[in-house]
Amino acid sequence: MPGKHLTVVVTRQLPEQVETRLKELFDVQLRDTDAPMTPEELVEAMQSADVLVPTITDQIDAKILARAGDKLKLIANYGAGVDHIDVATARQRGIHVSNTPGVMTDDTADMVMALILGVTRRMGEGIKLAQSETWQGWTPTAMMGGRIKGRRLGILGMGRIGQAVAKRAAAFGLQVHYHNRRRLRPEVEEALDATYWESLDQMVARMDILSINCPHTPSTFHLMNARRLKLMKPSAVIVNTSRGEVIDENALTRMLRAGEIAGAGLDVFERGHLINPRLKELPNAILLPHMGSATLEGRVEMGEKVILNIKTFADGHRPPDLVVPSML
Ligand SMILES: NC(=O)c1ccc[n+]([C@@H]2O[C@H](COP(=O)([O-])OP(=O)(O)OC[C@H]3O[C@@H](n4cnc5c(N)ncnc54)[C@H](O)[C@@H]3O)[C@@H](O)[C@H]2O)c1
């Protein structure tokens, strides 16, 4: 499968540098509008492509995969999370799936810290007050948040991003705790100075800040359900940059409104951009439009990873970032 003869179809506009490189290497069909593909456009793309380059805004489920053309052999996702792709069905149909892990780790971990600082130090409210006509100047008692240093941070999902958050958190004087599907090797745990909790419930009940960094899979859907959210201390803060589906958003909204959880910093939402309107009204929630990995450098490196996966596959080898169902 020599590269130039592969038809690569890209479903969304990508950074200019990435599109230029794709054009140099492959017979590529680029997207000329910034809107996501409709399901029909996606099916059409999957019928003409040898390689599809989708993003999180393309729902590639069993129904859509059933209509893919015989030519389609690789779905080279532009993004780390693959919860929008039915990887098991793709595999059964002989279609490989790859992703772009690692290159957005630091950028996303930076955003986790921004959300931890922003919520704990009430930056959302502060920005609004400074921009309003009502601010009358400094007072000794206004806008008091909580001190970061010494708080307990619980990381749910201690993979690439979780570990990058742990390193940053240590520099801020946070005590790092974690729960993960598998315990880290002792030397890694020691280097991160992180305390492992086998019981997620017990960890959640003792943390001042909880950062969600596991992927969305069938086993993590609503992992933070109403029962578990209720275990959190009323003074605690929750931050989510993984996927909205890991938290029961309606339950979280009710508890934030009732003061049963002190604050939330959310980059991702259960129904994509359709955020619970009640969540948008809350002063103790900082909401971001899924921009955790949105740096120019990161987005270009994601493109380079996509290209490496396609080229390696075209040369007859296993793509370096192949996703297999057992990983999920
Ligand atoms: N907001 C953004 O822009 C952005 C950017 C990149 C990634 N993400 C999201 O962040 C997620 C994590 O990325 P990563 O690169 O750190 O992934 P990773 O695979 O390196 O780490 C995920 C960790 O979660 C753990 N895990 C999985 N299921 C679990 C469970 N049921 N209970 C406890 N732990 C569990 C895994 O063992 C792993 O250690 C991605 O899947 C993606 O959804 C978001």
Ligand SMILES: O=C(O)[C@H](O)CO
């Ligand atoms: O998972 C990721 O890579 C980001 O959330 C964007 O898809």
